[in-house]
Amino acid sequence: xxxxxxxxxxxxxxTLSRGIRALEILAEAQQPLTIAELADAMGVHRSVAYRILRxxxxxxxxxxxxxxxxxxxxxxxxxxxxxxxxxxxxxxPELTQLANSLTMSAFVAVWDRxxxxxxxxxxxxHSGAAVVQHPGSRHPISAGAPGIAIQSAFAEDQWxxxxxxxxxxxxxAEARRLGYAASHDEVIAGVSSVAVPLRVPGGRPxxxxxxxIRAAQDPAEVAGSLTAAARRIEAQLx
Amino acid sequence: xxxxxxxxxxxxxxTLSRGIRALEILAEAQQPLTIAELADAMGVHRSVAYRILRxxxxxxxxxxxxxxxxxxxxxxxxxxxxxxxxxxxxxxPELTQLANSLTMSAFVAVWDRxxxxxxxxxxxxHSGAAVVQHPGSRHPISAGAPGIAIQSAFAEDQWxxxxxxxxxxxxxAEARRLGYAASHDEVIAGVSSVAVPLRVPGGRPxxxxxxxIRAAQDPAEVAGSLTAAARRIEAQLx
DNA sequence: ATTATGTGTTCGATTATAGAACACGCATAT
DNA sequence: ATATGCGTGTTCTATAATCGAACACATAAT
Numbered sequence: 001x002x003x004x005x006x007x008x009x010x011x012x013x014x015t016l017s018r019g020i021r022a023l024e025i026l027a028e029a030q031q032p033l034t035i036a037e038l039a040d041a042m043g044v045h046r047s048v049a050y051r052i053l054r055x056x057x058x059x060x061x062x063x064x065x066x067x068x069x070x071x072x073x074x075x076x077x078x079x080x081x082x083x084x085x086x087x088x089x090x091x092x093p094e095l096t097q098l099a100n101s102l103t104m105s106a107f108v109a110v111w112d113r114x115x116x117x118x119x120x121x122x123x124x125x126h127s128g129a130a131v132v133q134h135p136g137s138r139h140p141i142s143a144g145a146p147g148i149a150i151q152s153a154f155a156e157d158q159w160x161x162x163x164x165x166x167x168x169x170x171x172x173a174e175a176r177r178l179g180y181a182a183s184h185d186e187v188i189a190g191v192s193s194v195a196v197p198l199r200v201p202g203g204r205p206x207x208x209x210x211x212x213i214r215a216a217q218d219p220a221e222v223a224g225s226l227t228a229a230a231r232r233i234e235a236q237l238x
Numbered sequence: 239x240x241x242x243x244x245x246x247x248x249x250x251x252x253t254l255s256r257g258i259r260a261l262e263i264l265a266e267a268q269q270p271l272t273i274a275e276l277a278d279a280m281g282v283h284r285s286v287a288y289r290i291l292r293x294x295x296x297x298x299x300x301x302x303x304x305x306x307x308x309x310x311x312x313x314x315x316x317x318x319x320x321x322x323x324x325x326x327x328x329x330x331p332e333l334t335q336l337a338n339s340l341t342m343s344a345f346v347a348v349w350d351r352x353x354x355x356x357x358x359x360x361x362x363x364h365s366g367a368a369v370v371q372h373p374g375s376r377h378p379i380s381a382g383a384p385g386i387a388i389q390s391a392f393a394e395d396q397w398x399x400x401x402x403x404x405x406x407x408x409x410x411a412e413a414r415r416l417g418y419a420a421s422h423d424e425v426i427a428g429v430s431s432v433a434v435p436l437r438v439p440g441g442r443p444x445x446x447x448x449x450x451i452r453a454a455q456d457p458a459e460v461a462g463s464l465t466a467a468a469r470r471i472e473a474q475l476x
Numbered sequence: 477a478t479t480a481t482g483t484g485t486t487c488g489a490t491t492a493t494a495g496a497a498c499a500c501g502c503a504t505a506t
Numbered sequence: 507a508t509a510t511g512c513g514t515g516t517t518c519t520a521t522a523a524t525c526g527a528a529c530a531c532a533t534a535a536t
Contacts, residue, residue, distance in 0.1 A: 011293040014492065015524070019254040020297045027320030032440065036482065045526045050484075055249040059258045060350050065440040068483065072320035074348050074355035074442075080318035081374025082265030082310035088372075100363060110312050112298050117312035125338055125363045134326075136319025202270065202303040204312075252523065253493070274513065283495045288515070306514065 018042060019052045023061060023072065032069035080136070084110060087200050088120050090236045091208070094229040095122040102225060104210040107133050109146040109195075111204045114166045116141050116150055119206075133211060139187060141166065146207040148172050148181035149195035153205035180223035184214065194219050196226040200237055208233070256280060257290050261299060261310065270307035318374070322348060325438050326358050328474045329446070332467040333360040340463060342448040345371050347384040347433075349442045352404045354379050354388055357444075371449060377425060379404065384445040386410050386419035387433035391443035418461035422452065432457050434464040438475055446471070 011017035025041050026033065033041070039049035053070055056062045060075030091108045098106040099122040107121035115138045123132075141147035141163075151159060151172035159168045175181035180196045187193070195209035208230045210222060249255035263279050264271065271279070277287035291308055294300045298313030329346045336344040337360040345359035353376045361370075379385035379401075389397060389410035397406045413419035418434045425431070433447035446468045448460060 011296045012289045012493095013253055013257070013293040015251055015253040016257040016290060016293045017296070019251070019257065020294075020299065023317050024297070027317045029320075030323070034482070035484095046483090047485090047526060048524085051250045051524085052254060055251040055254045056258075058249045058255070059262070061258065063442060067440075069440075071441075072317065072322075074321060074350045074357070076314070076318040077321050077355055077357055077374040078376055079261050079265045079310065079374075080314040081372060082267075083312060083315050084310075085268070096361070096363070112312045117315055119312070119315055123334070125334070134319060136315040136317075138316055202305075202307075203309075204301060250524095272513070273515095284514090285496080285516090286494060289493085292515095 015052070018044060018048070019056060022049065022052055022056065023076070026062060026070060026072050032065050032067075032071040034067075034069050038070060084119060084200070084203055084206075086237055087198075087203060087206065087233070090233045091120055092122070094208075094233055095120060098122075098210060098225060098229055099124045102210060102212075102222065104212040104222075105133050106208075106210045107135075107146075108198065108206055108208055109139070109150070110206040111141070111150045111153075112138070114141055114163055115139060116147050116207070142169065143183075144187040145181040145183040145193035145195035146209045148175050148183065149197045149207035149209065150205050152176040152181060153197045153199065178223075179227060180219070182219035182223070190214055192217070192219075194222045194226060196223060196230050198230050199234060253290070256282060256286070257294060260287065260290055260294065261314070264300060264308060264310050270303050270305075270309040272305075272307050276308060322357060322438070322441055322444075324475055325436075325441060325444065325471070328471045329358055330360070332446075332471055333358060336360075336448060336463060336467055337362045340448060340450075340460065342450040342460075343371050344446075344448045345373075345384075346436065346444055346446055347377070347388070348444040349379070349388045349391075350376070352379055352401055353377060354385050354445070380407065381421075382425040383419040383421040383431035383433035384447045386413050386421065387435045387445035387447065388443050390414045390419060391435045391437065416461075417465060418457070420457035420461070428452055430455070430457075432460045432464060434461060434468050436468050437472060 021042055022038060025038060035049055035053060036046055039046040042049055053062065060073045062070050063073040064070055095106040103124045105121060105123050108119045109116040110119055118133055118135055118137045121133045121135055139147065141150060148169055148171045151169055152175035156168045156173060171181060180194060182194045184192045190213060191211055192214050193209055193211045195207045198206040198208045200206060208226055259280055260276060263276060273287055273291060274284055277284040280287055291300065298311045300308050301311040302308055333344040341362045343359060343361045346357045347354040348357055356371055356373055356375045359371045359373055377385065379388060386407055386409045389407055390413035394406045394411060409419060418432060420432045422430045428451060429449055430452050431447055431449045433445045436444040436446045438444060446464055
């Protein structure tokens with residue numbers, strides 16, 4: 001067998017890549033898996049998976065339940081703490097402010113190739129039927145206002161050079177002029193979203209966004225609050 | 239050189255262990271590092287670090303800034319999303335409730351050997367000088383009410399068998415009787431904390447806790463709210 | 477009893493990895 | 507201009523880490 005045959009990403013380091021895949025599979029699976037199941041999902045021999053899992057367990061990146069099944073461990077939360085830490089800290093109070101004053105869920109998402117990843121979220125205090133937007137969730141960048149806002153941080157030709165294969169949405173060009181993006185029904189039916197681009201020095205393009213059940217809300221007005229908050233966040237990040 | 243010589247943890251898989259160490263170093267460093275710096279911190283040859291970093295980058299576990307320096311990437315947030323997901327979901331609304339009704343920061347921490355890791359936190363709505371307790375932060379289990387509450391989930395002899403070297407605190411035995419733990423000044427000066435143990439089926443022992451600036455608060459009363467919330471969370475996890 | 481399914485361990489052949497050496501870009505100092 | 511230092515990225519071969527089969531063992535279902 002040639003090295004890395006068939007794997008989608010021909011990463012230079014096989015063992016490390018497999019270990020990460022194990023974590024990815026575990027995170028995606030909504031339940032604990034047996035080592036055998038995981039080995040099968042990874043397409044490797046059980047003893048290989050076993051050794052990898054032992055290593056991951058040593059670092060608390062996974063833990064075992066009573067039956068010996070494996071699931072993501074607390075070490076991952078520690079590692080994730082370092083992701084755009086400055087942005088997280090700077091954004092949190094502004095998100096709280098936005099969520100409560102607009103009565104909407106507010107969050108920050110960052111660019112990750114053809115997707116965007118939600119980083120921090122704050123639900124409004126009376127979070128009854130609030131739209132749940134968990135940290136760590138991925139979305140295609142082509143769907144929803146946050147994705148458009150992130151695309152709008154690039155010019156069209158820049159984007160096509162960086163992420164070939166993913167089209168540059170016409171809405172992004174418009175958002176580039178307006179300074180904000182709005183969407184309806186794109187990610188979840190009946191849910192609207194407004195987002196503004198967020199520029200972090202030395203970090204990836206991100207978006208500051210809110211989601212809400214469709215109502216008589218003027219996107220431009222919401223965008224005003226978002227832009228003001230984004231300015232404050234960017235100012236704090238120097 | 240003998241395999242894994244000198245490394246604190248003699249994990250079975252060297253490459254994977256090194257990759258994780260790279261992530262740990264990055265998460266701890268408050269700033270982006272050059273590859274050379276990271277290689278130095280890892281104690282490996284630069285080309286080794288380079289290959290490892292490329293692999294991590296492929297999986298979005300790290301990203302590079304303009305100068306080529308590396309920092310934690312959004313993929314980590316995705317992986318962390320899977321950590322005790324059920325507990326996170328079940329606890330979030332209860333945390334919000336607690337934070338706002340008690341005007342304290344509320345959070346859930348889980349056991350991790352001789353430490354505990356904060357998973358989810360909710361600050362009260364008027365989060366002025368609220369005590370900041372970020373998700374993903376580690377604390378020695380020997381300091382603070384959450385640690386005591388977690389220890390109290392074990393009997394003393396159980397604990398000593400599981401985590402040799404870390405003493406079983408006398409307060410844990412007391413908390414075992416009372417059903418809650420309280421601490422003052424242990425982690426941060428002037429800050430008090432109350433915590434109750436949280437038992438998750440198939441998961442590790444955890445704690446539900448609040449922190450507040452010292453005031454005329456009766457710990458027992460606060461513990462009542464915590465216990466009620468903990469019961470509801472546990473009931474939902476069935 | 478027997479079968480099935482799981483974890484954990486050992487061990488030799490093989491292969492993925494380690495680490496030196498090199499090419500190159502880009503600052504800043506000389 | 508030239509030199510020097512510091513950084514990334516690439517190539518290559520000996521070596522050591524890894525792979526994966528085979529085995530021992532525990533547990534639950536048949």
